[in-house]
Amino acid sequence: MIDFMVDREKCTQCGQCVGDCPSRIIVMDGEGYPAIAPEKEPFCLRCEHCLAICPAGAISILGYRPEESLPLAGGYPDPLQLETLIKGRRSVRRYKPENLDAALMQKLLDVAWHAPTGVNSRQVRFTVLDDRTKVARLRDEVMEGLMRLDREGKLPAAKAYYAKFVKIWEKHKVDLVFRDAPHLVIASAPKSLSTPKEDCLIALATFELYAQACGVGTLWNGIASWAIDEMLPDIRRSLAIPDDHLFGYAMLFGKPAVRYARTVQHRPALIHRVP
Template structure:
């Protein structure tokens, strides 16, 4: 059941919910209030467009009331500020040796979960190491196994450059893989979805931008991603990632030990305008 309800004291029968429903399952006969067409509940995408578009906050659905939502008017960032946030994003490789609060980590992930997904599947799973000691212990396990691969000459040919990371770790205990970050976030999604990896990348992009707005540093960690996904499948199991999940990407995050003062400059993007 999708629990579609209309507050008749608020509804003006403007028809916005009918016009904006992606599945075209909301109907409104003359003189009546909006309702779900008989037998069409199964076609609901659970997108909540009807709740969001109603100017009078008259529609509730899926157990959610519009009174629990934030009005967009007056609450959106200025365009110049958003542009600076995007242009000022940096990959952070230096972190303070301290945990973020559990409340902040939960908030970051909750906001990231608002990211769009294919057919509104909303099945992205966030696996998080929420304590720096957990992250360091996991890092040590990964590096131990990479050392073993190197010693056994078992590094894949395409990943031969990992030898440098391993040797620097062995000789100097310098962490070039996890960068001594206090936290690690991995996004995965069921392989059965139409767009599992894309859903994960979009969610992590959302996570990164909101994290930056909160003063939190992030790093898209391809080195850890390929190590866990392709070279050390036992570490995937160690993290409790389901076998039927596609591995989206790994992201480091934490309080940055560096502060960037300005945006950088790029050459104009390559744009092809279709004639």
């Protein structure tokens, strides 16, 4: 059941929900109010376009009510603010040795959960290390595993450079894999989905931009991702990432110990305009 409900006292019978429904399953009933026939409910994409577009706030669906949503009018950043956020985003490799506030961390994840997914599947799973001691424990496990592979000559040829990370850690205890970050999030999704990799990357991109807006630093961590997913499968299992999930990517995050003053500049975008 999708629990499609119309408050007839608010509904103006404008028909916008009918015109915007991607599945075309909303119709005006005999009295001129929007309705969905029971046999059409399985075709609902659960996108909530109907709830979002109704100017009168008359439509509820899936147990969600319009009064619990944020109004869009006046709520968007202006273009320059958004441009500054995008251009000012930096990969942070220096973190303060403290945990984020638990409420802020939950907010980051809740907002990232709103990222778009293929056919609105909404099955991206966040595996989160929410305490710096957990990241330190994972770091030790990963480093121990990499040291073993290096000793046994089992580092993949394409990943031979990991030996440098191992040696620096052994000699100086300098962490070039997890960067002493207090937190880590891994996005994964069922391999059976139409776009599991894309869903994970979009979710993390959303997480990153909102994190930056909240003063939280982030780092896309390919080094940790490849180590956990490709070279040390026992650690992937210890993190309880489902076997049927595609490992999307890992991202470090926490309070940054560095502050950037301005955006950077790049050469013009590579653009091909189709004639």
